[in-house]
Amino acid sequence: MASHSPSVFHPYIQALSGPILSAIGDRYYKVTAEALRVCGELVRVLRPNFEERSIDFRPYIIPIYKAILARLANQDQDQEVKECAISCMSLVIATFGDGLQRELPSCLPILVDRMGNEITRLTAVKAFAVIANSPLRIDLSCVLDHVVSELTAFLRKANRALRQATLGTLNSLVVTYGSQIGSSSYETILAELSTLISDGDLHMAALALELCCTIMVDRRSVKNVGLAVKQKVLPEALTLIRSALLQGQALQALQKFFAALVQSANISFETLLNSLISTAKPSQSGGLSKQALFSIAQCVAVLCLAAGDQKCASTIEMLKGILNDDSSTNSAKQHMALLCLGEIGRRKDLSSHIQIENIVIESFQSPFEEIKSAASYALGNIAVGNLSKYLPFILDQIDNQQKKQYLLLHSLKEVIARQSVDHTGESELQDSNIVKILALLFNHCESEEEGVRNVVAECLGKIALIEPNKLIPALKERTTSPAANTRATVAIAIKYSIIERTGKIDAILYSEISTFLMLIKDSDRHVRRAAVLALSTAAHNKPSLIKGLLPELLPLLYDQTVVKQELIRTVDLGPFKHVVDDGLELRKAAFECVDTLLDNCLDQVNPSSFIVPFLLSGLGDHYDVKMPCHLILSKLADKCPSAVLAVLDSLVEPLEKTIGHKPKSDAVKQEIDRNEDMIRSALRAIAAVNRISGSDYSMKLKNLMSKITATPSLAEKYNSVRSE
Numbered sequence: 001m002a003s004h005s006p007s008v009f010h011p012y013i014q015a016l017s018g019p020i021l022s023a024i025g026d027r028y029y030k031v032t033a034e035a036l037r038v039c040g041e042l043v044r045v046l047r048p049n050f051e052e053r054s055i056d057f058r059p060y061i062i063p064i065y066k067a068i069l070a071r072l073a074n075q076d077q078d079q080e081v082k083e084c085a086i087s088c089m090s091l092v093i094a095t096f097g098d099g100l101q102r103e104l105p106s107c108l109p110i111l112v113d114r115m116g117n118e119i120t121r122l123t124a125v126k127a128f129a130v131i132a133n134s135p136l137r138i139d140l141s142c143v144l145d146h147v148v149s150e151l152t153a154f155l156r157k158a159n160r161a162l163r164q165a166t167l168g169t170l171n172s173l174v175v176t177y178g179s180q181i182g183s184s185s186y187e188t189i190l191a192e193l194s195t196l197i198s199d200g201d202l203h204m205a206a207l208a209l210e211l212c213c214t215i216m217v218d219r220r221s222v223k224n225v226g227l228a229v230k231q232k233v234l235p236e237a238l239t240l241i242r243s244a245l246l247q248g249q250a251l252q253a254l255q256k257f258f259a260a261l262v263q264s265a266n267i268s269f270e271t272l273l274n275s276l277i278s279t280a281k282p283s284q285s286g287g288l289s290k291q292a293l294f295s296i297a298q299c300v301a302v303l304c305l306a307a308g309d310q311k312c313a314s315t316i317e318m319l320k321g322i323l324n325d326d327s328s329t330n331s332a333k334q335h336m337a338l339l340c341l342g343e344i345g346r347r348k349d350l351s352s353h354i355q356i357e358n359i360v361i362e363s364f365q366s367p368f369e370e371i372k373s374a375a376s377y378a379l380g381n382i383a384v385g386n387l388s389k390y391l392p393f394i395l396d397q398i399d400n401q402q403k404k405q406y407l408l409l410h411s412l413k414e415v416i417a418r419q420s421v422d423h424t425g426e427s428e429l430q431d432s433n434i435v436k437i438l439a440l441l442f443n444h445c446e447s448e449e450e451g452v453r454n455v456v457a458e459c460l461g462k463i464a465l466i467e468p469n470k471l472i473p474a475l476k477e478r479t480t481s482p483a484a485n486t487r488a489t490v491a492i493a494i495k496y497s498i499i500e501r502t503g504k505i506d507a508i509l510y511s512e513i514s515t516f517l518m519l520i521k522d523s524d525r526h527v528r529r530a531a532v533l534a535l536s537t538a539a540h541n542k543p544s545l546i547k548g549l550l551p552e553l554l555p556l557l558y559d560q561t562v563v564k565q566e567l568i569r570t571v572d573l574g575p576f577k578h579v580v581d582d583g584l585e586l587r588k589a590a591f592e593c594v595d596t597l598l599d600n601c602l603d604q605v606n607p608s609s610f611i612v613p614f615l616l617s618g619l620g621d622h623y624d625v626k627m628p629c630h631l632i633l634s635k636l637a638d639k640c641p642s643a644v645l646a647v648l649d650s651l652v653e654p655l656e657k658t659i660g661h662k663p664k665s666d667a668v669k670q671e672i673d674r675n676e677d678m679i680r681s682a683l684r685a686i687a688a689v690n691r692i693s694g695s696d697y698s699m700k701l702k703n704l705m706s707k708i709t710a711t712p713s714l715a716e717k718y719n720s721v722r723s724e
Contacts (some may be wrong), residue, residue: 002041005045006054013060017063021063021067024067029081032071033081039088042097050136065107067124072114079120082123089107091109093122094130094133094134101139111127122159132176132177133172136281145185151173153166155189158202163196185227190225190232202247202248202250212229212233216260223266226266236286241254243295251295258306272303273303276296286446287332296339301346302347314399316350317353320341324359342381346385348385349386350385361375373407376411379414380412380413384415384418387430391415391433395436398444413458419462434470440472445481445490447485453492468508472505475490484523492533494509494534510545520556522555536593540599547601547604550601554597560586561587561591561614561618562587578584588624602639626658626678626681626682641692648693654684680721683708683721
């Protein structure tokens with residue numbers, strides 16, 4: 001019944017209903033519970049929608065109702081049967097309530113009674129949500145006050161699932177029966193839900209805020225409700241917005257809360273705006289996290305848009321004033337003003353505010369990095385609000401302002417990222433714009449500044465998600481460019497285009513990705529590293545893209561893990577010489593890529609050919625390389641124990657050296673901490689190997705374990721990592 005169209009069953013309802021209803025009265029509780037579930041589906045089949053009547057269901061209403069009521073009213077039965085009877089009765093009332101008006105006064109109090117029982121209360125709470133959501137607007141007047149007071153009390157309970165269901169049910173009740181609930185009940189509900197608004201449980205906070213919005217929208221004219229929101233809920237919301245953890249559903253609910261608050265006219269727009277902006281001020285304990293500042297800016301933007309064009313315009317002028325004020329040395333205030341302008345600009349066209357783009361770009365001169373970053377974010381988001389006006393401005397500035405290039409490219413990245421996120425279908429970027437953007441980005445592929453190349457690569461990768469048919473061939477063409485920087489940028493662009501969700505780019509990438517990943521054979525180490533990072537991203541996000549290529553790629557990847565003497569150089573610094581290893585970053589990236597492949601493509605990896613000599617070499621390498629190697633060894637011990645045991649003796653030696661390493665006597669605290677981390681990391685790998693080998697498998701491992709247990713500091717660390 002659940003998986004077929006209701007009309008399939010309509011000819012057989014008479015034949016089916018008799019046996020189903022008699023099974024509800026069966027003595028064996030499993031049969032009864034299952035029959036009640038089937039009855040629930042039968043109810044849906046009888047009245048699949050409320051507009052048209054495809055079958056005359058009236059003769060079946062009372063027999064179904066009586067069969068379920070017999071089970072619902074009986075206290076002395078299995079819990080599963082009780083819960084199924086409650087759920088089924090709620091469906092019957094929600095579906096046939098207009099034909100059960102006489103029966104409701106005797107049936108609804110039983111459901112209320114089940115809310116008072118600890119065993120059945122969660123199911124009963126959900127049952128009232130089903131009834132409240134019914135388009136029939138069932139008459140609950142005989143029990144409504146009792147239900148609301150019971151539910152309000154449940155918001156104080158420790159049971160999380162109960163609190164969650166209660167918030168949902170209260171929301172449905174307020175939507176359907178809001179005018180019948182007294183204002184004192186609302187005050188109590190608001191007082192209780194305010195205690196749930198915290199970053200300790202963001203999902204619960206989101207549900208509580210959604211309920212608060214529903215109450216405000218439904219009861220905006222009631223003075224007591226407005227006062228309760230102002231005194232109880234608003235302070236909690238202003239505390240939550242400062243949290244570094246705030247994101248997703250909770251952040252969206254908070255934005256809706258501020259919009260509802262200003263529309264309910266209980267608190268003036270100016271008061272709310274000042275409350276939000278003053279929340280962004282650094283306190284004695286330090287400044288706010290980046291996430292908190294973005295959350296505040298988003299709420300300010302939503303507040304302004306909800307307050308109407310006039311208030312929005314005056315706020316933008318006020319924010320422009322903060323940026324124009326030369327005497328303002330308050331960087332936190334300017335930072336906030338830029339973020340707010342960006343968030344408002346993303347949601348609304350700001351072209352009526354003359355010169356706003358130039359005022360924002362002025363902040364690129366700031367001595368503070370966070371203000372420069374906020375300015376580039378603001379400019380990009382303002383452009384999203386009116387692409388035809390501001391995008392040409394950004395492109396022109398990138399060409400003509402050499403010093404501001406990096407920040408302007410970040411602005412462009414914001415524009416492109418918003419298109420690839422907001423528009424999963426058609427993008428607002430016109431073809432002519434894309435042609436201009438691509439020409440500009442490809443010009444900057446060869447930039448000497450790594451930061452500029454990375455932003456260019458990210459922009460190209462994001463455009464590839466929007467227009468893969470144009471981008472992938474253009475990127476492929478540049479894999480043979482004579483400039484190494486261009487080849488590296490192209491490989492990193494592919495990395496940014498491989499995202500977890502499926503898209504139209506996948507089919508094109510599948511046939512073309514080998515060209516980009518084969519840059520791992522390139523003569524330039526930067527290009528090889530970019531190809532390794534792209535392979536790592538593909539292995540993590542879309543392993544299916546690369547599985548067929550791994551037999552050819554793995555030997556090339558393993559080769560990147562080897563120490564290359566030609567990449568090690570000595571720099572003469574006058575009184576002493578300093579050794580620089582240019583291959584270190586590449587080796588680290590290669591081992592991290594192997595680690596990802598072990599998680600997602602283990603069936604393609606032959607561990608024996610990798611452990612000796614490649615992993616063995618990494619275990620004795622630099623600190624940055626040893627750390628991923630210890631992790632790889634732990635994974636191999638867990639997933640391919642026989643391959644590790646076959647060469648166990650040779651692996652013990654580099655691990656022993658690592659745990660015995662002591663920093664120099666004049667080492668700074670950072671070096672000492674790094675050494676401690678490295679020892680703990682090696683001990684984790686030793687613990688993993690020891691688990692699979694047993695002490696008699698390798699004499700060297702046995703001796704190492706004896707050494708660890710005989711050294712108190714090592715023994716303590718070993719026991720602590722083993723219990724992690």
